[in-house]
Amino acid sequence: MAVRIAQTLGLHRHSAVQPSTQHGVQKKAEQLFHARIWAICCCLEKFMQLESGRPTMIAAVDRDQMMGRDQRPPGPDFLQWLMGLAQYQERIIQHIYGYKPGERTARTVLLDTAELDSLLLAWANEVPAQYRLGAHLFCFVDEYHFAAYLSIQYHQAMIALHRAGLIAPTTIYEAEVATHCAGDPSEFRLRKGEYICIHSAREIATLTLELADRKANSRILNAGPPLMACIVIAIYLMKNPTNRLRVADLELLKECANYNADHFLDSGHDPRFAHGVVTIYEQVKAHFDNFENNNGRKNAKSSRALIEGTNELPTQKTQPESQQGASLAYHAPFSPNQNYQFFTNADGGIQMDNQGNASLDCGMKDGKSSNNFDLQNGNVIALFPFDGLNVEDLWNWMLVTDAIEPTDETEWMGTQVVQNGSEPLRES
Numbered sequence: 001m002a003v004r005i006a007q008t009l010g011l012h013r014h015s016a017v018q019p020s021t022q023h024g025v026q027k028k029a030e031q032l033f034h035a036r037i038w039a040i041c042c043c044l045e046k047f048m049q050l051e052s053g054r055p056t057m058i059a060a061v062d063r064d065q066m067m068g069r070d071q072r073p074p075g076p077d078f079l080q081w082l083m084g085l086a087q088y089q090e091r092i093i094q095h096i097y098g099y100k101p102g103e104r105t106a107r108t109v110l111l112d113t114a115e116l117d118s119l120l121l122a123w124a125n126e127v128p129a130q131y132r133l134g135a136h137l138f139c140f141v142d143e144y145h146f147a148a149y150l151s152i153q154y155h156q157a158m159i160a161l162h163r164a165g166l167i168a169p170t171t172i173y174e175a176e177v178a179t180h181c182a183g184d185p186s187e188f189r190l191r192k193g194e195y196i197c198i199h200s201a202r203e204i205a206t207l208t209l210e211l212a213d214r215k216a217n218s219r220i221l222n223a224g225p226p227l228m229a230c231i232v233i234a235i236y237l238m239k240n241p242t243n244r245l246r247v248a249d250l251e252l253l254k255e256c257a258n259y260n261a262d263h264f265l266d267s268g269h270d271p272r273f274a275h276g277v278v279t280i281y282e283q284v285k286a287h288f289d290n291f292e293n294n295n296g297r298k299n300a301k302s303s304r305a306l307i308e309g310t311n312e313l314p315t316q317k318t319q320p321e322s323q324q325g326a327s328l329a330y331h332a333p334f335s336p337n338q339n340y341q342f343f344t345n346a347d348g349g350i351q352m353d354n355q356g357n358a359s360l361d362c363g364m365k366d367g368k369s370s371n372n373f374d375l376q377n378g379n380v381i382a383l384f385p386f387d388g389l390n391v392e393d394l395w396n397w398m399l400v401t402d403a404i405e406p407t408d409e410t411e412w413m414g415t416q417v418v419q420n421g422s423e424p425l426r427e428s
Contacts, residue, residue: 003041003057039083044220046086047153049093050160051224056093061086076139078146081127082153088119089157096160107180109164114186116161124154134203145216148207155200156225159232165193166235194236201232202249205256212259223263230257230277234284241291250285257281 042061049056061083095112104112124132130139133151137144159166165173174191181187189196208226233253237246258281261274 003045006038006041036079039079043079043082043086046089046093047156050089050157051228053093053097061090076128076131076143076146078131078150081131081150084123084126085150085153085157088116088123089153091119092116092157092161106176110177110180110190111184111186113161113164114181114184114190117158117186117189120154120157120161144214145211145218148211148216149218149220152204152207152225155203156228158200159197159228162193162196165190166197166232170194170239194239197232198236198249201229201236202252204229205233205252208259209255223260223267226256226263227260227277230260230280234280237284238287241288246288250281250288253284254281 042058045056045058046061048054095116127133127150131137131143131147131150133154137147137151139147173193177187177190181190204225208221208229211221230253233249233256237243237249237253240246243249257277260277264274264277265271
């Protein structure tokens with residue numbers, strides 16, 4: 001509605017470089033006011049389009065539509081920075097939704113991703129150090145709210161851009177990057193798209209909780225970015241169950257999910273939807289509890305034995321030959337494949353069919369999971385993460401509704417989700 005009204009008034013016609021004679025306001029002060037109104041419309045439109053994927057009412061965003069340098073207000077101009085970010089968000093949206101399946105090769109998709117990534121990084125370097133885009137902001141208290149919002153939008157754009165590295169099987173994705181981008185300066189960042197996503201998700205979650213602690217209530221702070229952060233953290237935890245930061249990430253997921261649930265309830269959403277957000281944390285937590293129960297005892301015994309063995313540790317010369325090499329058993333590298341194969345290609349996890357489609361398998365065989373837990377008798381609670389939720393909607397939250405159909409060169413982008421033996425979920 002606001003965009004339509006602004007277009008009716010002709011606010012979109014004003015340009016600092018090429019002022020339009022059709023613009024009804026000629027005074028610079030009034031033009032500045034109108035230009036900032038149009039800039040706000042552009043920013044909110046692109047932010048919502050990036051979150052939801054819906055069609056836009058603003059075809060193009062140009063920072064020149066703001067105002068000249070002589071018209072800018074003193075002090076930090078967050079709106080000018082947001083307008084610059086909206087330009088790149090528009091290009092990311094075009095990169096994600098603007099092409100038909102199979103229209104681009106895998107190499108083209110990767111190189112376009114790398115180009116947009118470098119542009120985002122260059123834009124971030126334009127922001128002064130005290131407002132630098134991260135969870136640790138050193139600006140004044142009255143500016144923190146705006147700086148945090150700017151940072152959240154930046155990291156949301158990063159997640160949308162590098163989502164393939166998070167969703168796709170790691171080995172397949174890295175192999176495609178190595179094949180098509182070998183020797184390119186962007187190769188290293190493209191390889192680590194998964195880590196870029198989890199880093200940005202942590203930043204969004206931390207900033208959201210910091211804003212909640214500061215009680216910075218605002219209409220522009222919606223629950224979309226923190227909800228995406230919850231999903232990204234959950235997916236990363238499931239792909240990396242042995243990561244040493246999993247406890248910290250799990251706690252961050254818990255707090256962020258609780259914040260989202262409260263936000264949805266305060267906004268009048270259905271309580272079941274708010275409960276579904278908390279369920280993401282609960283089921284990931286249940287999975288990790290089962291993982292620790294299956295592997296934790298064995299590691300704990302080894303750790304205690306290692307500590308006890310070092311109380312009177314003999315030197316290499318005095319150590320009896322019968323004991324030499326005994327302590328090496330305590331240093332055997334931990335492998336999640338010993339008793340738990342939830343994320344292996346043997347019994348469960350991400351599978352590849354003969355057409356090259358990737359799928360998620362719960363590792364279920366005759367009522368038992370791949371970690372030998374008896375699920376039918378209820379001896380152990382071993383819920384598959386996101387069980388009972390609509391997986392297609394979950395993927396839509398991650399902006400993957402435009403998954404490219406498998407082809408000779410883009411089969412790695414055609415990730416499909418299979419739940420409990422059903423047909424792959426495809427784009428309608």
